[in-house]
Amino acid sequence: MKSVRGKVLLVAVVCALCAALVAAAVPARSGAAGPNGSASAFAVRTVGLLIENKYAAAWRTLHPSHQRAIGGRAKYVRCESSAPITETAISIEGVGVRDKMASIAGLGRIRAKAVTLKVAFADAADPAGVPVTLTVHVLLVKGAWRWVLPNSSYAGYARGGCG
Secondary structure, three states, rough: OHHHHHHHHHHHHHHHHHHOOOOOOOOOOOOOOOOOEHHHHHOOOOOOOOHOOOHHHHOOOOOOOHHHHHHHHHHHHHHHOOOOOOOEEEEEEEEEEEEEEEEEOOOOOEEEEEEEEEEEEOOOOOEEEEEEEEEEEEEEEEEEEEEOOHHHHHHHHOOOOOO
């Protein structure tokens, strides 16, 4: 189960950096909803895509400056697919949203929504699953929710490698 927690932490950091959006970003207000729905719903969908290794779909809502740092969708999908998440989430639930300042690689310090999620991973020994609580960050950019890479992943991509 150690690998589940490690991968969940990676996903948490991926979205935790969802706070990092450019100066043109519109700070989200509590309960505000963009075209993609609430901050919580967006975080649930994004973490679900990442846990399911659906990187091409997750790419669509990655912050544009982080997309540029990576160098393209094909590279991102190839890099992330080289270390896929092998655990299965049986549920992902948003349990809280609050405003927070976050430091995001390539973008600096920015106001974001901190979304707390409860994820349950399948486990043969426990039918209810292994629960993991994590907090991810999202914010509105030009009216749409966006997520960002973890600082360490951003640095790897910015150097021309994988995250």
